[in-house]
Amino acid sequence: MADATQSNDSLFEAPPMAEQERMVEAILFATAEPISVRELEARMPHGCDAAEALVYLRKRYEGRGVNVVKVGDAWAIRTAPDLGFLMQKETVETRKLSRAAIETLAIIAYHQPVTRAEIEEIRGVSVSRGTIDQLLEMEWIRFGRRRMTPGRPVTFVVTQEFLDHFGLESARDLPGLKELRSAGLLESRPPPSLGAAGEEDEDDGDQSELFDD
């Protein structure tokens, strides 16, 4: 809000669209992190329409060595994936993720918002604190809203950084999401309630959360 003060020259016309496109281009080029339309407009002169400028800019970079990509509700410029082979030097050795971490990440991405108990139910084993911590630290997941069920457990969702890392416009673009959904594999299907022989007795307290939503 305070930023608005610098651009209260509302008496002046917004710059021509070609100029706005240049501005968006400069800002996106300059930053490594995706930038939202709102942030763009906050930095551009008053009255600019960053969303429209982005449409033109995206088109301009189609098929080029760098592309304008959408990440969640933000935008960024990234090198074209087919040119990755040129960048060996730039490649940062990413920490190898354990199978548990990869699976946990996938479960959070496809089932979000998801509680820890639900992750454990799907994987059939308990999720170690370290796995969640690692994903949090990589900023691929974050806490979502608490589930409004007894115990108000926290949920996990994936982040913009996750989308950015995997080149996804939104979580809806996750590979195979539609098929999983139509196969009913994303439903949280309660296990038939057994009398005595609970299948995972150790966390029966948590399990109830699964079924309340």
Added chain:
Amino acid sequence: MADATQSNDSLFEAPPMAEQERMVEAILFATAEPISVRELEARMPHGCDAAEALVYLRKRYEGRGVNVVKVGDAWAIRTAPDLGFLMQKETVETRKLSRAAIETLAIIAYHQPVTRAEIEEIRGVSVSRGTIDQLLEMEWIRFGRRRMTPGRPVTFVVTQEFLDHFGLESARDLPGLKELRSAGLLESRPPPSLGAAGEEDEDDGDQSELFDD
């Protein structure tokens, strides 16, 4: 040179120039340092002509939000100079002048020209270098003549800027002690008696400080 080993597919044709341009574009975008033609070619497939690709690329970015620029004998993509203003964000914060600063200022206003030693004597505490610097920087005080006493200490006087800010014709217009007293500003009583003067003084936090030293 060692990098050249990766691209010893000299049997194949070099990629078309448009493709080379894309490559240069991606490399320039992603590298953390400006990069020379030689380094570019070392990273591109064998037979590429980075210099030529750069000519095209440079032309393509002419007049755009970012430009291809030469830095020494290396190349980089940089924000167009006229858009530099987008890369900064100015926020203005208004703060109340510290008590030390306002007291020092008051002494200078009432006693000018006054030396630092005199200010300290009147305040009863030493005056920090920072306080004087701040007032100088705000252009509310400036150096006056040196005092013709041993050590020839500098004196401080208030500026026209100061008079403008406080709406004074001259420093002599400042009310004297007698007037301050009759205006209730000089009451030497603990807080309750400050009531009269304090009415217009929103900054009630000040009051408690009165007794701190």
Added chain:
Amino acid sequence: MAEDTTEQTVAERLAAEALIVDVEGFEGPLDLLLMLSRTQKVDLRKISILHLANQYLAFVERAKKLRLELAADYLVMAAWLAFLKSRLLLPPDPSEEGPSGEELAAHLAFQLERLQAMRDVAARLMARDQKGRDFFVRGIPEDVARIKRVTYTANLLDLMQAYARIRTKDEFRPFVMDRDSVFTMEQALERMRGLIGFAGTWTDIVSYLPPGWENDPAKRRSATAATFAASLELVKEGKAEIRQSGTFEPIHLRKREGRDG
């Protein structure tokens, strides 16, 4: 039941043995079950849960023979699968509570299918182009310079008050030491007790102020307040009467005469 193990093909037994060697490599019983289910070489949706239960129980048996320490959850799963097996094999008992064997089996099949699906998509996810590996961010990011301009303000009143504060500093004393200009209620009361006896008529309480306290405004104020408080105290004790004809009017005090009844 005993035939279960003999029913197994040689290949299956070998597979089971391989699994036992690798038991540490499994992430719990569900993971192992998923692995076992692959030997059936059918769509997971058409898997025979009964067969799978047998495979698992055989695995646990072999582990026991080899005196392999199996984690508790493997044994819990074995117990549960044995229970499931009995439900699947025996004709449904109408008096029995809870879900049928088929329902339980269907849920286990669902769990396996879901876990397998998650693994598949996890693999697809990791196979995507990744930032810093296949595509890259700006190598020389320009940070937005946050230029923070601080402006300081002060008004004339601040200035004058500051000056007043300095110039009168010597007149300040720590509050508790300020006794010489404070007339306490105790002092006033003591003084009033002596004087009230002579006040037969209404007298302005101002006239009770101690000598030497009338002129200095601070002293006067303190003495007035103390005297007033002391007067109230005397009224409360029934030794005096007090009246005031209106707001800000003088306050009068007189000695209380003997009570009328």
